[in-house]
Amino acid sequence: MEENTPTISLISCMHFVRRGVAKAVPEKIELTEKELEKIIKQTAEDLRVTERGEDESDEEGANGAADPPEDPNDEFNFEKYDEEDNSKYNPIGIGTVATLPNLGDLSENVQIRTEGADSDEEDDIIKPEDNLLLVGHVESDASILEVYIFNKEEGSFYVHHDIILPWFPLCIEWLSHDPTDANPGNLCALGGMDPVIQVWDLDIENCLEPAFKLGKKPNKKKKTKRVGHKDAVLDLSWNRNFTHVMASGSADTTVLLWDLDQGTPHTKLDYFQDKVQSLKFHPLEAQTLLSGSCDGYARVTDCRSPEAYRSWQLGPEIERVTWDTQNPFCFARLPCLFIVIFSDLDVLNSEPVQVSERAGKVGQALCAAACPEAPFSVAVGGDNKENYIELLDLNINENVVNRFGSRPFLTGKTESNEEMET
DSSP, X not given: OOTTSOSOEEEEEEEEEOTTOSOSSOEEOXXXXXXXXXXXXXXXXXXXXXXXXXXXXXXXOGGGOOOOOSSTTOTTOGGGGGGSOTTOOOOXXXXXXSBOOOOOOHHHHOOOOOSSTTTTHHHHSOOTTOEEEEEXXXXXXXXXXXXXXXXXXXXXXXXXXXEEESSOEEEEEEEOOOTTOSSOOOEEEEXXXXXXXXXXXXXXXXXXXXXXXXXXXXXXXXXXXXXXXXXXXXXXXXXXXXXXXXXXXETTSOEEEEETTTTEEEEEEOOOSSOEEEEEXXXXXXXXXXXXXXXXXXXXXXXXXXXXXXXXXXXXXXXXXXXXXXXXXXXXXXXXXXXXXXXXXXXXXXXXXXXXXXXXXXXXXXXXXXXXXXXXXXXXXXXXXXXXXXXXXXXXXXXXXXXXXXXXXXXXXXXXXXXXXX
């Protein structure tokens, strides 16, 4: 084995972002030496605190509680979510450690050269036709969030920028709700082996700190109590209809509903018997949350009354749940295309039918994501150290095209999944 060959290189999670939400030219962090030194010292201190085990207390903090809701049976006021005034925001202290340049209008301030030594500048510009693909990449001892550019029309696929992470990433969710800004943002929430969720601003390059965090570890020395989960965060789901709400599922067998404006968990769902591996808010009904657990049950919860839920026993362990976008009041029985370890399945009348199969190049396939504007374009991540990510074009597969090509949800004849969720 060559000296520079990583001992491990795998993709643990990925998520496509629809077109048109990213800034054409992301802002770049400019750190002074003193600011960089401060961050390094703080990171080192945080690591020492963790190693000394000063945060072993499992007491939950009173500072994690929010003000009582008007209706105790509807903590987030889901009943009137479409009547709320979205212009009122309660910032949770998102700060910056650097000066960000004001780029202004792209056409006035950016000179694009396509020839000569600086021709790579064009690759830095995110075009309206570009999708972002967010990738959790683990290589040896390093964990990285890589932001890829995918342009189907041009056939381009490359890393635009990346962010160093402090722990092994397990799940990614995109969201546009920025508690400090009434305008939509371009943010990414990450869950991992650490119980604290990190939210990063994708429109900032060279960023060394998340925009904000959800949760807090207890610390006996500082007399602070736990806020949030006690164990790894396995999945996240942002509520696209009630945008200041996000759900997180954890290995601690609970689901938390977070109020992003307050930065605190508002509701805990604790009726699971094992790890909660998958979550999905309903695309149309803001109050409805679908969850899948290692206890073998899928559950649908009405978040207005968290104790009100229905459950279905579906198997020994549930890896992933999703809503049927063509029949959005059903789940699990999906008339659609599935990608399962490089096998394409058609699910009709609850009976899966294998349409095609191929050998992959990524080793053991660990995760996959379909492009929202081009559903036949699928990214797959695995554990092959030399080829850990692959972008598939299912249009070249005759069996898949014959089977699914006329389906309205793949031809654009009806609303796409992203359009429905928006």
